Structures are given as C-alpha cells and as structure tokens.
Amino acid sequence: MAETKQILDYTEDSIRSLDWREHIRLRPGMYIGKLGDGSAPDDGIYVLIKEVVDNCIDEHMMGHGKQIEITIEDKTVTVRDYGRGIPLGKVVDVVSKINTGAKYDSKAFQKSVGLNGVGTKAVNALSEYFKVESYRGGRTKVAEFNKGVLIKEHREKATEELNGTFVTFIPDDSVFKNYRFIHEYLDNLLWNYCYLNAGLTITFNGKRYVSKNGLLDLLKRKTNEDEIRYPIIHLKGEDIEVAITHNNDYGEDIFSFVNGQYTTQGGTHQQAFREAFVKTIREFFKKDYEAADVRQGIASAIAVRVQEPVFESQTKTKLGSLTTYEGGPTMRNFVIDFFSKELDNYLHRNAPIADAIKKKIEQSERERKELAGIKKLANERAKKANLHNKKLRDCRVHYNDEPPVKNKAEFNSLINKTTIFITEGDSASGSITKSRNVDTQAVFSLRGKPLNCFGLTKKVVYENEEFNLLQHALNIEEGLEDLRYKNIVIATDADVDGMHIRLLLMTFFLQFFPDLVKQQHVYILETPLFRVRNKQQTIYCYDEQEKQAAIKKLGNKPEITRFKGLGEISPEEFGKFIGDDMRVQPVIVEQGEHIQQLLEYFMGKNTMERQEFIINNLKVELDLVEEIASV
Template sequence: MARKKTSNAEYDGHEIKILEGLEAVRKRPGMYIGSTSASGLHHLVYEVVDNSVDEALAGFCTKINVTIHPDNSITVVDNGRGIPVDKHPQRKIPTLEVVLTVLHAGGKFDNSAYKVSGGLHGVGISVVNALSKRLVVQVKRDGSIYEMEFSRGATVEKMKVVGKAKGTGTTVTFWPDDEIFETTSFDFETLRNRMQEMAFLNRNLKIVLTDERELAPRVEEFCYSGGIVDFVKFLNDGKELVGDIKTPIYMSGRSEEGAPVERTGEVEVALQWNAGYGETVMSFANNIYTPEGGMHLEGFRTAITRVINDYARKQGILKDKDKNLEGSDVREGLSAVVSVKLADPQFEGQTKAKLGSSFMRPLVMKTVSDGLAEYLEEHPKQARAIVNKASSAAKARQAARKAREATRRKGLLESASLPGKLADCSVRDPAMTELFIVEGDSAGGSAKMARDRSTQAILPLRGKILNVERVGPHRALSSDTIQSLVTAIGTGVGDEFNIEKARYHKIIIMTDADVDGAHIRILLLTFFYRYMRPMIDAGYIYIAQPPLFQLKPKGRRKGTYIYTDEELAEQVKDLPPKSYSVQRYKGLGEMDPEQLWETTMEPKNRILLQCHVEDAAAAERAVSDLMGTQVERRKEFIQSHAKDARFLDI
C-alpha cells in the first residue's frame, strides 16, 4: 500500500534516501566527473589512463595504448603489474571485482602500493564502470589472463581465466552509457592533447592513441626523452626566443633524506622566455593539472621574482633608486612547467584544481632559487637578456598605470561614468545580470530594443577590437574600445583585476554569423584570455548562437529558425523546392528586434556556448598560432582546421 505523502511538519526518516554503492554515481554523475556533457565523457578515458600512469610512476609501466573503436567504445591497455585478482581479505571476492564495483577502493590510501599517485579517492575506475553500459576488463598476471564483465556497475560475468599470458598488464574496454551522457562520440583532438600532455609529464613513457573510426585508422604516438623540457619547447614552438636560450632551463630537487613520508616530494621545473607579452605557466601535482595553482606555484613565482631581482641588483642593472621588478614583469613572455610529485598530496576538493600541501612551497622555492641563480651566473649574456625583457615590461606597466590614472582623472573610468554607448540594466545584482557585447550600431540598436531592460545590458563596439596578442599592455589598455569594455565589466585588469567587482556574471559575445563576426569573437576571446582569464575560469564568458537561416513555408508569415547547414539540409530534403523560402542571416542587423529576442536573447529559447579552458597547453598554442606574429603557424592552423569551418564567405 502506498504511504501517504507527509507534510513539512511530518518530515521524518522516511524522506531520507540512502544511495547504495555505485547508485550514487549514476544518480549524481556530475559530482564525480564534472558533467554529463562531452567534457565528462572524455573524463572517463582520463580516469582509466590515470590508473595506468600511476603504474608508470611506480616504475612498472612503460607503454599505454588507447584505442577509439568504430562504435565509440574505448580500450586502454597497459603493461603494468595488472590489477590484483586474489580474494580480497575483507570482501571475500576477487580484488578485481572490488576495485571495479566499490567506491573508495584502491591502492592509493597508503604508501605501500603507490609512493606517488594521481588517484587519491579510489573512485576513478569504479565511476567509469558505473557510467558504462558495458565494461570488460582483462588482467594478465601469474601467467594467466583473467576476465570480468560489468554493466552499469553491476557484475555480469564473474572473474574467469580465458587464456595464458606472457608478461603482466591491464586491459579495460568500456562503452559509455547513452542514458547518462549527452553525447557518446569521442573527439580525437581532445584525447590527443591529453595523451600528449601525459607523455610530456612522464619522461620516456610511450602513449599510443589510435582512432579506428575512419577507413584508414589514425595513429599518434607520444614519447619524450626530455620530459617537461620538451613540453616547454612545444609551448614556445614558433615563437621568437629571448636571449637565444634554445634549450629551456631545467632544474629539479627533492625532499631531504629522513623527512616524514607525508612531507616528501620531488620537483621538476623547466622554463624559457619568448618575445611575446603573455605568460604561460602550467603547474601539475602527480600529473594532475592544477589550474588554480597552489603551494607549488606560489613557491615558483616567489623564487623566480626574487632571484631575478637579486641578480639585477648584483650586476648593477637595477640601480639603488630603481624599484624592484614585480612578478608580472618577470613573467612576461615566460613559458614554464612546474611539476611536483608527492606521496600524500592535499588538494582543495575532488576537482584537485589547487594544491594545498604547504611543504611544497619551500621545496619548490629552494629548487628554483638554487637552479635559476646558478644558470644566471653561468650564462651572463642570456641573464642580461632576461633582465632586460623584465625591465621593459616594468616600464610598460608603469606607463599603462599612468595612462589609467590619467583616464580616471578625466572621469572616464569612474563607476559613475560608464561608457556612453553602454545601455545598462536596472538590476544591480551581478548574479542576475548579463552584458551583450555586439558589433556595430545597427546590431546594437536592435539588441537595445529587443532586450529585457531589467537584467540585460548592451555594449556596441565600433570596428574590430585590437589584437592584444601582438601588442604590449600599454598599447592594449590605451585603446578606447578596450577601455570601454573594461569599464563596463568593472573588474579592472592587470594588478588591479578583482573578479568580485564584476558587474555581470554573464558576458555574452553576440556577433554576426559571418567571417567578420568570427574574427571579432576571436579578438574578444583573446583579450579575455590574456587580461581577464579568471572570468573564463569562473564560467562568466559566453558566445551567442544566432540562427543562420529562417525556413518559411510559402504563404506563412513566420518560419522555423535553423542554426546549422546540416539542420537545413535535413529539414528541406523532403520538401518540394517551390514550397518554401530560405532567408540567410548574415548579420544581426538583418533581424528585427522581435526576431533577435526570440532566437538569440530570450533565456528560454536561446543557445549559448560557455567558454572554458579544457586543455591549457592546447589553448595557449591556439591563441598563439591564430593571433600571434608567426604567419606560418597561422597558415598551418587554418589548413588543419579548414574542414571544421562553419561558414565561408567567398
């Protein structure tokens, strides 16, 4: 008999649900893999590969094969020790089954099986199992091949011996559950970038990625004897180098003998300056990218600033009357990788975005201080070029600050004097408001008429925004267009940037669906990436997706809005040619306010793409290749991505 629904006053234990085992993962997958979008889908692969990489860190695995099959299943093969298959002392079932079906079960909780590991919570492979409609695992150990099969986290086939084996290792094949994920189609480039990154971070580990979905399978192999030195070379590929430092500066260190296990670690740092204005410093802890940095990054930044200032003073490059170089000066044009390995890393949250292990700060500081000071002493020509680069950055910073202060005195940057073209909204809570950045007065006029005046602000831009990748901060921040943008958003830039002062939590780039519109989008994204990166990381930057077409049946006033060429082809394939008309929207100004509102601005109907940096190295290369000064790099990028073009105006 159904139990009567309780009122608030009768709220009791019957209302508290307990999700057993992997049921919790299927109920709330975002807690474990971030999302059920393409990002979460690819996270499944990373979880399996990370287990194999942990075997490499332990010294037992030298090769990992990752294969995308035609049905979008994934196989990961390693030559590590193989997951244990003996009976688990507590569960009394094969340890292999425990690892695949029990959350928080793994060999990473003490230091006997793994001295260093990226997986700490024991949830990785079991989460993959829970979110796969089918998973088959084979283990080679003790001369035999053991196999088990699962479905959505449940055991389908008990462990059995299926053959004899030479060597050891683990093979995992899984089929992502289409009941969970928005898409089950893997992107080769996304996996390629991650596999290459893992190979850079683990010297001499070979990772082979194969895509069997095409007639001629695509195979890419990554193995780097130089490790993170090769990583920095990759980041600076095609860029003009400072001081003719052809090989990145490398330094390493480790904890002193006798230190407690929980306070032991190793440090590797590679760095090199280029003639650009951006900073690319990537930090990792146990192969896990830490986008928010942490103690290891703090130690690196403190050391590099101190050492270069000390050297500049000692050599008389900085005089007594001169102020010290700031961290941003020293890091202008810097590409660096900071990689630490530690036995018991303390991360902030399951996302592991920030390393909190405090003992790594002094360890990294000492390693970088000793290594960089020695390099500068032994290479005076290169050292002077590095200091001169930082000194030029300091002068530009001071000039930019004076320009901003002069602008303030004119009242242009005061909050009471927002840009004249900004049509602001009436609500003041930034969590409820959004700013549409549009190109030109025509689109701006339509957007102003279409908007919800309480929560939607409009800022029209005149002409193309400056390409900030090719100019220094002084010139970039002197641009009237950029000043208007910074003023409207409210956060400031550079050392004055404060995301808490953001006046809107949605910044929506709304440009025409043509080549010029695409150019303006990439220019704006480059600005946000270089000068307001925390806005991207916070999820505040979006791209509007206006329709490309309106398909209208003959004799009717309203039609259907269509957003892609493929969708249009599908819609018209069964229609007689004379029964409809197609309007192509090349510009937002071609839409009347009502159309613009219902297709692109109305929150219930519109499509927005949220910008985020999924792979920092790939993002850096893309910005540099597309917007930098190297024409050949841009040509290669365009040729390799030409097939992905959404539209061409010829």
C-alpha cells in the first residue's frame, strides 16, 4: 500500500529543474569534495582557492604571466594574475554560466588543469561575496556577485593596470561552518605549483615562492640531506619529470601530479611509476627482487602532462584509467618506456648510486625475512582477535571500499568522512560508541598507555598485541593503499595522562607509518573543557578564555561544569562534538622536519635540551591568571 502511494505521489510536480547556482549549492560535494572547516587539506575552502589559482596556472603554462599574487586577510581571499585577462565581453558568463570557457578549445589550452568549465562558477556560487575584475588592453570590466547571483555589473572603462585577472571572494559561512585557513596547507599547495612551473613566482601574504629545479627542489624540501641514502635522481623527458631517492623511513612517500594538479589519491600515472621503477631495477640488476623491498623507504615525485586527462572527480585528486598519452599508448606503457630508457641509462652512468640502491633493497629484504616468522604468528593472533575484537567497534563504510557504478560523487563524499577514533579506557570509548555515526565512524579502544616505541624496530609492531591490532584495524601493514579510514582521530582526555597518550600514539605513527602524518590523516580531537549554562542556554567552552566570555554573556552566576575526562561527557552531549561541527587539530610535520630528531627531542632519554625548554617555559598559577586577565 505504501509503495503504491509513493508511485502515485511521483507526478510531474515532483520533477524540479535547478539552475547552475542552485545545483552547486544543493550538492557542493559534487564540485569541491567535502566541505569541512579547514582542518583537513582537502576541505572545500582550499579547493575554492585552488580552482581560482588553477586558471592562473593555465595562463602561465600557455606562456602568459609569470607572477601570481595571493592574499588572505581574515576570511577574504584575493588572487591576481598577469595573464591575458578574461575577454571583457565574457566576464560575467565565464564565472556564472556552466560549460562556458576557453578550455574546450584545445588550441587555447592544450594541457590545462581545469577542463570542464565548472571551477570558478563553484567558487562564485559558494561565496557570500565574489568579485571578478579583468584587465585587457588598457580596458577593465568588473562584476560582483552574492552566492552566485549577479548584484552589480560595472561598465567597461579605461585602466592603467597590466593585463590579467583579479578575483576576490569570501567563502559562505553558512556552507563552510566555523571555517579557518591553516596556512601550512596553503604553503604546500603553492610550493607544488612552483615546483611544477619553473620560472613562476607566487607571493602569498608577502612570502615569495619560486623554484628553479622543479621536482628536484620538491624532493629536497620533502626529505633531509642527512637521512637519504643517495643523491636525488632527477630525470626529465617530454611531458614527464621524476625525482627519486631512498631514506630509512618505512613505507613509500610518492608525490604525483598531472598537468600541475597534485593527485593526492594517485591514479594510473602513480601506479605506472611504482611498477616501472620495480621493473627497471629488476632488469638492471638481473634479479627478481620483491616489489615491496625495492620500494621500501622510497621518496619520489612524478609529474606528467597529458591532453584531456580523465579524473575520477571534479576535485581531480585521482587520475582515471581511461587516460592515455597523446591519445596513443596507455599511461602505463608511456611511463614504463621512459623509465626503461632514462633510469637504466642513469644507473649505468652512476655506479655508486646504483650500488646504494642495491644495498638499500638488500637491507629491506633482510628485515622482511627477519620479520616473517613474527608476522605470521602476530597475524594469526590478529585474525582470531578480529572474530571477537572488543577493541574495535567498526563502521559500515570504509575509505578503501570500491565505488558503485552510480552516485560516485556522493559515495566519495561519504568515504571522505570515514573516521576512526582512538580512545583510552572503557568510559571514553562508551560515550563515543553510543553517539557516533555507525556508517562512517569507528572506535578503537586502548588499554592504558601504549608502549613508547621510539628507537625500536618494526618488530615491536607485531610483538605488541595492541599495536598489531591497531595496524590491522587501519589495514596499513602493506602500505596506505588500502587504508580503511580517511581520518585517524586521537581522542584522549585533556589532562597530563591524556597528553602523554597522544605523544605515544604520534610516536608510533611517525616511527613506523610517517606517511599517515605526512599525508594529513592524523588529528587530535578537541572536546570542551567546560559547560556553562543557565535555564535558557548552554555554551560549551574549549578553553579558559571561552569560559570567561560565556560567563559574561550568560551572567547571573550560571552553572559551570569542568569536564575532567571524555567519560564524563554524556553520549547525548558527545554526539554534538563528533558531528559536522567536530573540532580537530591536524598533526602537521613541517616540510623538511627531521622526524628522528623530533622524536629524539620529545620521546628520547631525558635530554638537556628538553630539560632547558621545560625550565625556561615553566609557568606558575600566577602567570596563567595574569595571562587570562590581560585577554
């Protein structure tokens, strides 16, 4: 009966046509991925900036404009390039009509980043204020918008400005709630643009970005000279560039790019690189090495340029399998042919580097064989534990799930929300478990403080039952390709013990799985320290300053609760702190940071440097009271 009613309710009135602006605002995830508050590098506010800058990069690639100027003041973003400028008669159309743009003409933009004419329209529709100014041949045209709606089109007039485009926008805070820009994420984005476009200069809030040596500079910045096993190999060909070295880290650190776009999820070009490197090494040494041994500890970057690349989503984070090089050979064959010639020639000409690669592979081989017996026993234990694993309360959707044939955009939006909370103790785990979203949020419960694994070998990951079960829960034993959760959130009490557990967990990830941190998968959950309420209103406060502001706002001696631990927050309340408005702090390792030195300082034996830091930064209660009073 109900089914019959649904059919009857499905009439002509049920069909609704949306204009371009309405569709983007109704389904923003289809155009910019997940929304977020700026705490993750792939949050929508960074995609908005990237979409505007991509247009400037395309101009530079076509030989127009060697400088881009970007500023962010509070929440206002401005981007100025010195390309050809938008044709003045099309200024409004280019930023407000879907499928309008020059990139459909392959002669004008042969190997462009953006191809579908959506980018700046999405920025326009998702901004509370958007202004575009075009300077062209001594004339200028300006148009202003509010959430994609044209509010003022200025008359064309004369100007002394150099040719180019000037875009100003403020992201809509009704779409991007409580957002903030983390400049370290933008720092990485802008450096990548410069590494891939030699001669381009970008300034961001006065800081200058420029690269002379492309991917060689990129890898120098991502690695440390005293930790790599041999000088960086830098190879360039027509429409392909690679940089390769090995260090002592576990796993693989591969940065891949297509037409200047950082493909964070890889794709056919990255897979081709991994295969081509192993194949060339095997053939050079005439030995059938295990692929994992060849790639263990690799740090590399690959950039390709192709006509009309096929990406798996509008955010262009993964190159699709349909992409070919110049419409001819597959991406796999193109990359393998390049490596079999150029890398093979390089190794023949540089015997010491070839010898260093061989030694690194053989070291990885020995370590793998030493671990083999332990891994077998540990994996058998983990398999039994998984049948009744009380530590893991899993979710239904996982980051490594195969996308369905239909609704790929919605599915990608869902898997980007997949999160595992690592908690300590039953009470905290219970609150999160009862209030979580069972589709996308999992909980892993620790038993007390984990082991300090600084300076230990990977053998400890298998010998320590808790670490081994965590490794299996994340599914990272063989690398990050099958990572089950996009976000790993450390959720501990905001006291001394909780801070110590955070440090121990971060040490575990940085020691054995540094790529998880480098690729921004690891976060710290922020939960309120105080609840301030009266009969009309409840305010949750994350620090002393917020508490004082809440007391002032509510007045008349409100009730104040200090949460000593996560377990004291009821499941009903906890649901508010792990939903759409969840506050997290990303764990960020500065580019070029010496991870081992960092761990030695914080987690090694009681060093003099650490003692001096504690003594010099020790604050007594009086200091804290004075700080709060001065705010």
